[in-house]
Amino acid sequence: MKIITVVGARPQFIKSAPVSQAIAKAGYAELIVHTGQHYDYGMSKVFFEEMGIKEPLINLNVGSGTHAQQTSQMLVGIEGFLLSHTPDIVLVYGDTNSTLAGALAAVKLGIKLAHIEAGLRSYNRQMPEEHNRVLTDHCSDLLFCPTQTAVNNLDREGIQNGVHLVGDTMYDAVLQFSQLALRNSLILESLDLKPKDYLLATIHRAYNTDSSTVLSSILSAFQQVDETIIFPIHPRTLQAIKASNITIPPNVRLIDPVGYLDMLTLEQNARVILTDSGGIQKEAYFFKVQCLTLRPETEWVETTASGWNILVGTDPAKIIAAINSPLATGLPHSEYFGDGHSSETIVKLLGS
Ligand code: UD1
Ligand code: UDP
Numbered sequence: 001m002k003i004i005t006v007v008g009a010r011p012q013f014i015k016s017a018p019v020s021q022a023i024a025k026a027g028y029a030e031l032i033v034h035t036g037q038h039y040d041y042g043m044s045k046v047f048f049e050e051m052g053i054k055e056p057l058i059n060l061n062v063g064s065g066t067h068a069q070q071t072s073q074m075l076v077g078i079e080g081f082l083l084s085h086t087p088d089i090v091l092v093y094g095d096t097n098s099t100l101a102g103a104l105a106a107v108k109l110g111i112k113l114a115h116i117e118a119g120l121r122s123y124n125r126q127m128p129e130e131h132n133r134v135l136t137d138h139c140s141d142l143l144f145c146p147t148q149t150a151v152n153n154l155d156r157e158g159i160q161n162g163v164h165l166v167g168d169t170m171y172d173a174v175l176q177f178s179q180l181a182l183r184n185s186l187i188l189e190s191l192d193l194k195p196k197d198y199l200l201a202t203i204h205r206a207y208n209t210d211s212s213t214v215l216s217s218i219l220s221a222f223q224q225v226d227e228t229i230i231f232p233i234h235p236r237t238l239q240a241i242k243a244s245n246i247t248i249p250p251n252v253r254l255i256d257p258v259g260y261l262d263m264l265t266l267e268q269n270a271r272v273i274l275t276d277s278g279g280i281q282k283e284a285y286f287f288k289v290q291c292l293t294l295r296p297e298t299e300w301v302e303t304t305a306s307g308w309n310i311l312v313g314t315d316p317a318k319i320i321a322a323i324n325s326p327l328a329t330g331l332p333h334s335e336y337f338g339d340g341h342s343s344e345t346i347v348k349l350l351g352s
Contacts, residue, residue: 001028001029001088001089001350001351002028002029002031002085002086002087002088002089003023003028003029003030003031003087003088003089003090003091003350004030004031004032004033004081004082004085004087004089004090004091005019005020005030005031005032005033005090005091006033006035006078006090006091006092006093006098006099006101006102006105007032007033007034007035007056007093007098008034008035008036008037008038008062008074008096008097008098009037009038009094009096009098010038010043010044010047010257011093011094011096011170011277011278011279012093012094012096012098012099013044013047013048013051013053014047014051014170014173014260014279015093015094015116015117015169015170015173015279016032016053016091016093016116016169017047017051017052017053017173018169018172018173018176018343019091019116019169019343019346019347020032020053020054021052021343022343022344022346022347023347023350025344025347026347026348026351028347028350028351030054031057031081031085031087032053032054032055032056032057033056033057033058033060033077033078033081033102034056034058034059034060035059035060035062035074035077035078035097035098035101035102036059036060036061036062036063037062037063037064037070037074037096037097037098039061039063040235040257042256042257042258042259043235043257046259046260047259047260049259050177050259050260050261051173051177051260057081057085058077058081060073060074060077060078060081062074062077067097067128070097070101071097071100071101074097074098074101074102074105075101075104075105078101078102078105078106079105079108079109082105082106082109082111083109087111088111088112089111089112089113089114089142089350090102090103090105090106090111090112090113090114091114091116092106092113092114092115092116092136093115093116093117094116094117094129094133094278095117095120095129095130095132095133095136095278096129096132097128097132099115099132099133099136100131100132100135100136103115103135103136103139103140104135104139107139112141112142113139113140113141113142114140114141114142114143114144114346114350115136115137115140115142115143115144116144116169116346117144117145117146117150117168117169118133118136118137118140118143118144118145118150118154118163119137119143119145119146119147119149119150119151119152119153119154119163120133120146120150120153120278120299120300121133121134121150121153121299122297122298122299123297124296124297126207127205127206127207128206129278134157137154137157137159138157138159140162141162142162142164142349142350143159143162143163143164144164144166144342144346144349145163145164145165145166146166146167146168146169146170146337146338146342147165147168147302147336147337148165148336149301149302150165151163151165164345164346164349166338166342166345166346166349167337167338167339167340167341167342167345168282168337168338168342169342169343169346170279170282170283170337171282171286171337171338171340171342172338172340172341172342172343173260174264174283174286174287175340177260177261177264178264178268178287180261181260181261181262181264181265181268182265182268184261185261185262185264185265187258187262187265187266188265188266188269191230191253191255193228193230193269195269196269196270196271197227197228197271198227198228198229198230198269198270198271199225199227199228199229199230199270199271199272199273199274199323200229200230200231200232200266200267200270200272200273200274200275201222201229201230201231201252201273201274201275202231202232202233202234202274202275202276202277202280203215203218203231203233203234203237203275203276203294204234204236204237204276204277205276205294205295206236208237208276208294208295208314209234209236209237209240210240212240212243212244212246214314215237215240215241215244215246216244216246217314217315217316218294218314218316218319219241219246219247219248219249219252220249220316221314221315221316221319221320222249222251222252222274222319223249223251223252224316224320225251225320225323226251227251227271227323228251228253229251229252229253229274230253230255230266230270231252231253231254231255232255232256232257232258232263232266233254233255233256233257234257235257238254263283264283267280267283267284267287267289268287268289270289271289271290272289272290272291272292272323272327273289273290273291273292274291274292274294274312274319274323275291275292275293275294276293276294276295278298278299278300281293281298281300281303281309282300282303282337284303284308284309285300285302285303285308285309285333285337286337288308288333289308290308290309290310290327291303291308291309291310292309292310292312292319292322292323293309293310293311293312294312294313294314294319295311295313296311296313297311298311302334302336302337306331306332306333306334307327307328307331308331308333310322
């Protein structure tokens with residue numbers, strides 16, 4: 001079987017790494033297309049190096065742009081690649097513009113399409129990710145859902161054929177790489193941090209970065225906290241902070257985006273994680289670290305069910321109150337995200 005994997009953004013490299021390993025183990029051929037949506041070393045290549053992902057056969061170098069510019073350039077590039085390499089199946093991951101472009105290119109050529117991390121819904125149509133997810137799910141032949149909620153979401157939209165509950169490949173990745181991270185990462189030493197003595201923050205969602213009022217409101221909340229906040233900053237957010245001349249509070253330490261091993265180490269040792277990232281909400285849950293989500297809703301509803309994750313939005317009063325409330329003891333922690341072998345399950349299903 002010949003598989004073409006389309007990736008392009010940071011979380012997709014992470015999600016795909018364990019699946020690529022399982023594909024290689026099964027003896028299938030995998031050709032990787034990198035759309036070039038993310039291109040800085042710290043947003044792309046570092047993950048290939050640290051996670052041992054093989055070199056993409058092609059990088060379309062699409063880079064940044066409007067949604068239409070990005071998606072249309074990817075579509076043309078992916079189509080050309082699919083025509084010359086004639087795969088049996090195309091794999092796409094998550095909910096970025098690279099996901100949608102890979103999906104459209106495949107289905108228009110009549111090539112079987114598999115969506116990994118299918119069925120997620122925030123039910124917020126202002127998020128570009130929500131359009132990408134819905135459209136991709138509705139044209140996929142195989143829909144690999146990480147959770148039962150995702151299966152139920154698809155069912156409500158009339159999608160039952162090809163749906164498989166497989167668990168979350170990000171959980172596979174965390175299980176595989178977190179011990180390595182603890183052994184090899186020197187990030188705590190290099191930032192002079194003690195375990196559980198700092199907070200970790202990430203922000204990159206358009207609705208948080210593209211309004212200077214919202215971004216200032218989040219940072220004003222950070223300023224009113226007594227603890228150090230480590231903030232690996234997404235390039236989009238750095239640009240927004242610079243463009244709006246927002247002052248960084250003295251307790252907030254901006255650092256460049258970090259590699260996966262450093263990020264896992266920072267997450268495991270943080271007292272609290274503040275984020276609008278999808279992947280980081282889950283990783284906080286895996287590590288049993290309190291997560292405060294800087295969004296009004298989440299597609300990862302399992303993480304909020306028992307209090308590990310709290311939706312605080314962007315109101316400073318809510319953020320500060322939640323940071324200062326100690327995490328309740330004895331919170332239930334169910335295995336919502338599979339058994340850590342979802343990648344192998346996916347590859348078995350691809351071959352069946
Ligand atoms: C994208 C995804 C989002 C995902 C996120 C993961 C879409 C619509 N959004 O958002 O779902 O959660 O990736 O991080 O696909 N930039 C750089 N260097 C890079 C990459 C980006 O400087 O290597 C800057 C550019 O100015 C660019 C901006 O970041 O315009 C945003 O990048 P883009 O890929 O369009 O969206 P993300 O916010 O990264
Ligand atoms: N991540 C990382 N370094 C960073 C920030 C995030 O390695 O500086 C990892 C994080 O551990 C998670 C993934 O990137 O596995 C999440 O990606 P991101 O937040 O960019 O996107 P989202 O999950 O929101 O789509």
